[in-house]
Amino acid sequence: MPETVLVTGGAGFIGSHTCVELLDHGYEVVVVDNHVNSSPEALDRVAKVAGRPLAAVHRVDVRDRKALSEVFAAHPVDAVIHFAARKAVGESVALPVEYYDTNVGGTCTLLSVMHEHGVHRLVFSSSCSVYGDADTAPLTEQSPVAPTNPYARTKLTGESILQDVCAHLADMKVLALRYFNPVGAHPSGLLGEDPRGVPNNLMPYVAQVAVGRREQLSVFGDDYPTPDGTGVRDYIHVVDVAEGHRVALEHLDDRPGMRVFNLGTGAGTSVLQLVAAFGEVSGRPVPYRIVGRRAGDVAELVADASAVADAWGWTTTRDLTAMCRDAWRFQERNPDGYFAGSPGTGAPQTGESPCD
Template structure:
C-alpha cells in the first residue's frame, strides 16, 4: 500500500506544490489547512495539476487537537509534513504573541496528536532565518544560530522542542529542513504564490507590480554591506523545495532522532538583481523606490547545501531565470490570483483584476 502523508498547511504556497510532488510519486495525501493565508481553491488546482485526487482535505487549525485527532482517526497516516505557520518577518515583529501561539503552539499540538496516534515520522518546515546576522556565508548546518526576529525565534524554538521530543521518544524520526527563500511557481501556471492582502515576500510583490496590481516596489534599505547595498538571499525554486520535502519523506527511516538540513542553491541574489531578472522574464518594467530598512532583516543569507547532497544525492536543478519565468507565468495567467477565473489553456485569462 502507498504511504499516506498528512500535510499541514497543504493549501499554502510551498504546501500545495509539495502535495503535487507527493501525488506524482504515488503517495496518498491528506491536507489540513485553516486557510488563514491560503485559498481553498488551491486544493482543486492540486488535483488538476497532479491528475490525482487528494485522499482528504480538512479545514482545521493545527492548534485544535480534537479536530486534528479526528483527521488522524479517519486516515492511516504514515508521516507528516508540517508547514502550517505564520511566516512573515516584518509581521512577526508587530505580532509576536500571535506568531508564538500559531507556530510553537501549533507544533506542540501536532506532536501531541501524532503521539496519541502512534505516528513518529515528521518533516518539519524550518527556515534559514534561524541563522540571523551570520558572520560568514555560505551557511552550513553547523553555523551558529542567532535569530533576529520573532518569526525566526519561533522556528528555532520548534527545532529545540523537536530535539527534546526525539531525546524522550527513541522512535521519533524528524527531518527539519532549513530552506532559504522559496520563489517561482508550478510550470503549468496553475499553482503559485498568492498571499492574502499585501505580499510580505519579495517575489509575489514584484510580480504584482509587473502585472499592474501595485504601483511600485519598496526596497527596504540600500546601505547593507553587499555589492549593490540591497539584501542578498539564496532564492530556491518552489518546485525544488517541494521535491526536497518528498525526498525527505523517503529518507525519514535512515536514522532516528532529529536531523537538520539546509535546502538552497548556494547562490546569492540581491533585491535589485532579482528585480532586473524578473523584468527581463516578464518583459515588464518593475518600478521601485528605496526606503528605510525593515526591522528584523539581515544583510545576507546564502546556503551551503552540501550536506543534503551527500546524504541523499540530491541537489536543486532550477535557476533564477526559471524562478522568474514560472512566477510570471502564474501571475500572468492568474492576474487576480486564485480569486479570479481559472486560467485558460494556451494563454492568459481575460477576466477581472489571494492566498498561497
C-alpha cells in the same frame, strides 16, 4: 500499500506544490489547512495538475487538538509534513504573541496528537532565518544560530522542541529542513504564490507590480554590506523545495532522532538583481523606490547545501531565470490570484513591500 502523508498547511504556497510532488510519486495525501493565508482553490488545482485527487482535505487549525485528533483517527497516517505557520518577518515583529501561538503552539499540539495516534515520522518546515545576521557565507548546518525576529525565533523554538521530543521518544524520526527563499511557481501556471492582502515576500510583490496590481516596490535599505547595498538571499525554486520534502520522506527511516539540513542553491541574489531578472523575463518594468531598512532583516543569507547532497545525492536543478519565468507565468495567467475579487486582489495600490 502507498504511504499516507498528512500535510499541514497543504493549501499554502510550498504546501500545495509539495502535495503535487507527493501525488506524482504515488503517495496518498491528506491535507489540513485553516485557509487563513491560502485559498481552497489551490487544492482543486493540485488535483488537476497531478491528475488524481487528494485523499482528503480538512479545514482545521493545527491548534485545535480535538479536530486534529479526529483527522488522525479517520486516516492511516504514516508520516507528517508540517508547514502550517505564520511566516512573515515584518508581521512577526508587530504580532509576536500571535506568531508564538500559531507556530510554537500549533507544533506542540501536532506532536501531542501524533504521539496519541502512534505516528512518529515528521518532516518539519524550518527556515534559514534561524541563522540571523550571520557574518559568514555560505551557511552550513553547523553555523551559529542567532535569530533576529520573532518568526525566526519560533522556528528555532520548534527545532528545540523536536530535539527534546526525539531525546524522549526513541522511535521518533524528524528531518528539519532549513530552506532559504522559495520563489517561482509550478511550470503549468496553475499553482503559485497568492497571499492574502499585501504580499510579505519579494517575488509575489514584484510579480504584482509587473502585472499592474501594485504601483511600485519598496526596497527596504540599500546600505547593507552587499555588492549593490540591497539584501542578498539564496532563492530556491518552489518545485525544488517540494522535491526536497519528498526526498526527505524517503530518508526519514535512515536513522532515528532528529537531523537538520539546509535546502538552497548556494548562490546569492540581491533584491535589485532579482528585480532586474524579473523585468527581463516578463518584459515589464518593475518600478521601485528605496526606503529605510525593515526591523528584523539581515544583510545576507546564502546556503551551503553540500550536506544534503552528500547524504541523499540530491541537489536543486532550477535557476533564477526559471524561478522568474514560472512566477511570471502564474501571475500573468492569474492576474487577480486564484479568485478574482478575493482578499489580496483588486485595483493597483501602494503599500509596504518586502526585501525577503
